[in-house]
Amino acid sequence: MGRVYIEHPGGSKIFSCGECCTPVTNRKSLISTRFTGATGRAFLFSSVVNLIYSSVQARMMLTGRHMVRDVSCKYCSAKLGWIYEFATDESQRYKEGCVILERALIVETDGIEEL
Amino acid sequence: MQHQTEVTNGASVPQLNGSSDGGSAVTVNGVKDETKKALKLDPINRDMVRLIGQHLANLGFQSTVEQLMAESGCRLDHPEARRFKSSVVEGDWQAAEAALLELQSMLNNTTHLTEMRFLILEQKYMELLERGDDIGALNCLRGEISPLDHNISRVHRLSSLIFYNNPAELKKATNWLGSGPESHMALMERLSAYLPPSVMLPPRRLERLVIQSVQHQVATCEFHNTSIEPLLKVDNLEGLSLSDVVVSSSCLLTDHHCGKEHFPSTCLYTVTEHMDEVLVAAFSPNGRYLATAGKDFSLLIWNVDNTTLKISKRHCLDGHNFSIVFLSWSHDSTKIIACMHEDASELIVWDAERGKQVCKVSDSTSDSLTCACWYKDNERFVCGGLRGQFYLCNLEGAVLERWEGVRVQSLAVHADGKTVLASDTHRRIRGYQLETVQDYSILQEDHGIMTFSLDTTGRFALLNVTTQGLHLWDLNSRTLVRRFRGATQKHCTIHSCFGGINQDFIASGSEDHKVYIWHRNQELPVAVLSGHQLPVNCVTWNPVQPSMLVSVSDDRTIRIWGPSQTNRLNRDADAASTSGGLSDGDDDEPDSPRASNFQFPHSLISGLDISSH
Numbered sequence: 001m002g003r004v005y006i007e008h009p010g011g012s013k014i015f016s017c018g019e020c021c022t023p024v025t026n027r028k029s030l031i032s033t034r035f036t037g038a039t040g041r042a043f044l045f046s047s048v049v050n051l052i053y054s055s056v057q058a059r060m061m062l063t064g065r066h067m068v069r070d071v072s073c074k075y076c077s078a079k080l081g082w083i084y085e086f087a088t089d090e091s092q093r094y095k096e097g098c099v100i101l102e103r104a105l106i107v108e109t110d111g112i113e114e115l
Numbered sequence: 116m117q118h119q120t121e122v123t124n125g126a127s128v129p130q131l132n133g134s135s136d137g138g139s140a141v142t143v144n145g146v147k148d149e150t151k152k153a154l155k156l157d158p159i160n161r162d163m164v165r166l167i168g169q170h171l172a173n174l175g176f177q178s179t180v181e182q183l184m185a186e187s188g189c190r191l192d193h194p195e196a197r198r199f200k201s202s203v204v205e206g207d208w209q210a211a212e213a214a215l216l217e218l219q220s221m222l223n224n225t226t227h228l229t230e231m232r233f234l235i236l237e238q239k240y241m242e243l244l245e246r247g248d249d250i251g252a253l254n255c256l257r258g259e260i261s262p263l264d265h266n267i268s269r270v271h272r273l274s275s276l277i278f279y280n281n282p283a284e285l286k287k288a289t290n291w292l293g294s295g296p297e298s299h300m301a302l303m304e305r306l307s308a309y310l311p312p313s314v315m316l317p318p319r320r321l322e323r324l325v326i327q328s329v330q331h332q333v334a335t336c337e338f339h340n341t342s343i344e345p346l347l348k349v350d351n352l353e354g355l356s357l358s359d360v361v362v363s364s365s366c367l368l369t370d371h372h373c374g375k376e377h378f379p380s381t382c383l384y385t386v387t388e389h390m391d392e393v394l395v396a397a398f399s400p401n402g403r404y405l406a407t408a409g410k411d412f413s414l415l416i417w418n419v420d421n422t423t424l425k426i427s428k429r430h431c432l433d434g435h436n437f438s439i440v441f442l443s444w445s446h447d448s449t450k451i452i453a454c455m456h457e458d459a460s461e462l463i464v465w466d467a468e469r470g471k472q473v474c475k476v477s478d479s480t481s482d483s484l485t486c487a488c489w490y491k492d493n494e495r496f497v498c499g500g501l502r503g504q505f506y507l508c509n510l511e512g513a514v515l516e517r518w519e520g521v522r523v524q525s526l527a528v529h530a531d532g533k534t535v536l537a538s539d540t541h542r543r544i545r546g547y548q549l550e551t552v553q554d555y556s557i558l559q560e561d562h563g564i565m566t567f568s569l570d571t572t573g574r575f576a577l578l579n580v581t582t583q584g585l586h587l588w589d590l591n592s593r594t595l596v597r598r599f600r601g602a603t604q605k606h607c608t609i610h611s612c613f614g615g616i617n618q619d620f621i622a623s624g625s626e627d628h629k630v631y632i633w634h635r636n637q638e639l640p641v642a643v644l645s646g647h648q649l650p651v652n653c654v655t656w657n658p659v660q661p662s663m664l665v666s667v668s669d670d671r672t673i674r675i676w677g678p679s680q681t682n683r684l685n686r687d688a689d690a691a692s693t694s695g696g697l698s699d700g701d702d703d704e705p706d707s708p709r710a711s712n713f714q715f716p717h718s719l720i721s722g723l724d725i726s727s728h
Contacts, residue, residue, distance in 0.1 A: 002607035002626075002652045003440050005392050007563045008501055008522050008540035015121050019229055049563075074606070112503040114520045 007049040008041055010114050012082065015038060015045075015106045017073040017080060022050050024073070026097070036062075037102035048099045050074040056085055064078070064089040071099055079106050154187060161189050162312075166321040171320065193221070196315040201724045203303045204296065209240045218314065227309040229265050236260045239301050240273060242294040245282040252277060289472045325367065332371040336633055337641045338613045339379040340661050343470040379632070379664040379676040382646045383424060386673040388415060393667035394440055394652045395610065399448035402659030404429065404467055406451055407673050408439035409652075414453050416467050421660040424677050430470035434463060440608075441486045443526075452496060462498055464510065472611040474512035478504070486525050491532030497549065499523030499537060507549040516549040525566045530573025536590075538564040542634060544576070544588075558588055558595075565604065571658075579604060579611050585623055587635070599623075601640045602631045607650055613657025614664065622664060624651030630666045630676065646674055 011026030025048045035042040054070040060082035072079050081101040089095050156164065164187045172180045172191065184190055192200070199214035215231060218227055222228055236259050243252035256277075260270055279285040280292065292298040317323075333339055352618055393409035398419070405417040405426055412435045417426040432453075441454035450473060454462045461477030462484045476498060477483060483500035490496060495515065499505040499536075505523050507516035522540040529536055534546045542560045544567065547553070567578040576594070578586045585599040602609070602625035612621035621633045630644040630651055649669035657663040664676040 002609075002650050003438075004606060005563065005565050005608045006501070007603075010522070010540055025137060045154070112520065112522075114503075 001012050006075065009047070009049050010111065012111045014109050014111045014112075015043075015101065016109060017050075017076065017078055018105045018107050019078040020073060020076040021107065022073055022075040023048055024043075024048050024101065026111065031098060035100055035101060039102045039104040041080075041103040042081060042100045043103060044095065045099050045101060048101075051075070051080070051099070052081060066092065066095075071101075078105065117528040133196050133481075140282065156187060156189070158716070161187070164189050165316060165696065166324075167317050169319075171551040172319040177714070192316060193218070193314045196310060200303060200307075203306065204299045206236055206242070206294065206299055207598055209630075212237055218310070221311065221314050222309065223311055227264055231306055233260070233263055233265050234302065236263070236307060237269075237273065238294075238298070241276075241285075241289070241291055244279070244285060245294055246277060248569045260268070272720075313712050314666045323451035323723040325357060329366055329371065332366070334636065336371055336373050337477065337637075338373040338375050339371075339619065340373065341641065345400060376678055377662045378642070378678060379616070380642055380644070380664055381676065381679040382644070383677045386647075386675070387424065387429065387671060389413075389671050390675070391669060391671060392649075393436075393652065393673060394438065395442045396655045396665055396667040396673065397444055397451075397653075398655050398657050398665070399444045399451075399467065400446055400658060401448040402657050404444075404448060405655075405665060406442050406444070406467070407667055408442060408453060409667070409671075410438040412436065412438060412546075414439055414442075416451070416465075416470065419657065419663075421657070421663070422586075424660065424663050424675060427677065430467070432465055432470060433460075436473060443487045443489060445489045445496075446491055450489075450493070452487040452498070454485050454487050454498065457485060459483070459502060462487060464496075464512075476506070476508050476511055476512045476514070478506065486523060487527045488535060489524040490528060497528075497535045497547075498527060499526060500513060501540070505537070505547075518547060518549055518552075518554075521545075524564065524723055527567060527569045527576070536567075536569070538567055538578070544578075557590060558593055560586070565608045566610050568610075568612055570618045572618075575613075577611055577613060579609055581605060585611055585621065585633075587621070597635075599631075599633045599640075599660075600624075600638055601633075601643070602629075603627045607652065609651070610655075612654055612656050614661065616661045619658070622654045622656055624654050624666060624668070628668070630654055632664075632666070644676055 005030050005050045006022055009026045009029070011028050013027040014023050015025050016023045025045045029045040029047045030043055031046055032044040033041070035044055050073065051071045052074050056067050056069050059066055059068050065088040066084055068082040068084055070079060071081050071083050081099060084095040084097070087095055145228050159594060165185065166179050168183050168189070168191050170405045170527070171183070180191070195214055195217045199211060199218060202210035202214055212232065212235065215228070217237070220230055239258060240252055243255060257602065261271065276285060276289065279288060279626050285291070286293050292301060304318060309703045318585060355431040389407065389409055389411050391409055391411035393407055395409070396405065396407045399403050400420060403419055405419050406414060407417070407715065408414040412433065414432040414435070415428060416430040418429045418433065419426050424593060435455055435457040437455060439453045439455055443452045445451070449468060450464055451467050452462060452464050460480050460482045461475050463475050464473040465471070466473050479716060482504045483502045484498045484504060485500040487496055487498040495507060495509050497505070501522045501524065503520065503522050505518040505521055506514045508514050509568065522539065523537045524540060525538045527536045536544055536546050536557065542563055544557045544564065546555050546557055555633060560578065562583050563581045565579040565581055567576050569576050574589065574591055576588045576590055580586050580607050584602060587596045587599070588594070590595050599621060602623045607626060609624045609626070611621060614620045614622055619635050621635060623631050625631055628645070628647045628649060628651060631638070631640045632642040632644070634641050647666065647668040647670055651666050651668045654664060654666045662678050666674050666676065
């Protein structure tokens with residue numbers, strides 16, 4: 001597929017795809033750890049890179065009805081979580097635009113000191 | 116009415132041959148008196164007639180000009196202005212001042228009068244000094260220049276000039292041409308800037324207008340890729356005449372419009388040597404070699420024949436264990452760096468002529484060195500990667516300097532030869548001087564910068580910005596000049612380049628399998644070349660043969676693009692029949708219907724000396 005263009009989120013602690021170690025996001029973008037996905041714990045992040053988004057689906061979750069897109073690694077297409085696009089409940093609005101990554105599917109590594 | 120045409124078409128010819136002044140002029144005037152009033156011109160046409168009259172007068176058609184002025188009721192210059200001009204040219208400063216005072220009422224601004232007088236007196240003072248007439252010069256300074264109370268600092272400077280002993284030193288110190296017709300003409304040109312055009316026409320005005328119009332035609336010519344036709348980037352028209360800028364009269368008679376004789380528009384041939392996706396390609400700066408590399412782990416160096424546009428394999432360089440993702444030629448075209456995939460942890464420097472390894476840089480096994488660029492001394496190079504390595508290395512593979520803290524995605528060397536421009540993961544381009552540990556910010560984008568390259572002047576940078584197209588930045592003013600639309604680049608790293616004579620064109624690969632070419636001044640592509648079956652990863656334009664373009668793609672092929680066969684045959688055939696002369700454009704090519712054709716041998720490369728014909 002040519003040379004896939006990979007960005008890097010920077011930061012001191014980096015979360016990467018569990019399969020191919022492509023960097024996805026960092027601790028700075030972490031909003032909350034109290035989420036649950038199919039495989040168990042999941043984290044909510046505000047900004048991510050190197051992901052591809054599926055088409056939007058409506059899903060019923062513990063917290064209510066949401067419109068979400070599944071999110072996969074750009075490099076190896078492993079499914080990593082989902083992104084909230086629309087929340088029906090006003091109280092859930094804060095999640096819109098943020099990405100859930102399941103803890104079991106990502107790895108955490110150290111970043112470098114950056115200018 | 117008919118009477119008038121009779122006089123101009125029929126009778127005027129014998130009149131000019133015989134005696135066009137005196138008696139017959141009276142007759143002409145007599146006849147025309149009634150008709151003169153009929154030729155009422157609106158202001159625009161009056162100015163047109165004056166311009167034409169000025170041009171004819173410059174060519175020497177004095178009597179024609181007189182007749183023209185009589186017939187149209189215009190005049191070239193105000194009689195006082197003409198007197199002023201002749202006295203300045205002769206150096207008769209007193210008469211010049213007198214004429215100037217007569218013109219006073221016609222000047223736009225009262226300060227202009229003082230400035231003009233100052234300039235004249237300055238010249239007078241300098242000439243007196245040159246002649247050695249110190250007393251006269253001092254009197255001039257005291258009695259004439261100082262009372263003007265204008266530009267005091269200049270007056271002080273002038274008074275210091277009296278200390279120069281001989282004229283040669285004086286001229287050198289002030290950059291003055293000395294007294295004489297040349298200097299007077301230069302002074303007259305400066306003075307004419309203050310006179311309104313109704314009083315005195317700016318010199319050679321019609322020629323200037325024509326030059327501007329020709330330049331505009333060339334600027335809007337989409338496929339203009341030759342150095343033959345009019346000079347495009349001439350800013351200062353002062354010393355130029357029409358014949359300097361416009362080479363052939365066909366440019367005046369029909370709008371300049373290049374066909375595709377020098378423009379890469381068709382695929383000349385395809386080369387399938389690589390076993391896997393080809394990711395990068397690069398011409399050497401001298402245009403004699405082409406390097407291509409990709410996922411099959413081998414770097415191929417090709418010889419390029421710039422006349423036939425054929426390439427032949429020179430070396431097949433193995434020794435890489437990972438796909439090659441970046442190439443960088445040294446500025447003298449002898450060496451090339453092959454950078455590999457992130458997991459490689461080393462890079463290899465090759466000698467392109469002999470096909471031997473020069474050195475490897477492998478500092479530690481967790482390094483990633485995915486891009487590189489050479490210093491202008493061709494002895495040292497900079498390399499960097501996404502894991503934060505940013506090294507300055509020498510030809511032994513030793514690391515001389517390290518810069519910590521930046522994840523480098525693409526590199527290019529600045530025009531000064533030692534500063535390195537690097538694009539990083541924070542979507543910026545910054546300049547780094549690794550030896551002196553200095554850095555500075557240049558630009559910030561909103562989306563990731565995949566690759567970037569600089570043009571030969573080093574002033575402009577072409578960035579491939581993911582999902583946004585190509586962005587052209589001016590590095591001196593740090594502003595975005597233009598965005599180029601059309602190509603698709605979201606998923607893969609696509610490379611682009613400058614190309615053509617004067618680097619007027621921009622080419623890029625694209626994920627929709629096509630090669631896109633833009634003219635630098637237009638946002639939408641002038642040409643979209645199809646042929647590849649998979650995404651085109653990289654394009655490179657031959658720096659010495661401006662009509663040759665090479666593209667490489669995931670479909671494992673290298674395609675060479677050039678002018679189409681018929682275009683080249685026409686160009687070559689015409690060149691064979693006439694050597695340097697202008698033959699008429701008998702082109703049956705559908706896309707170049709105009710008669711303006713350039714008949715020059717195709718072995719022509721930029722830098723041609725345009726011979727007269």
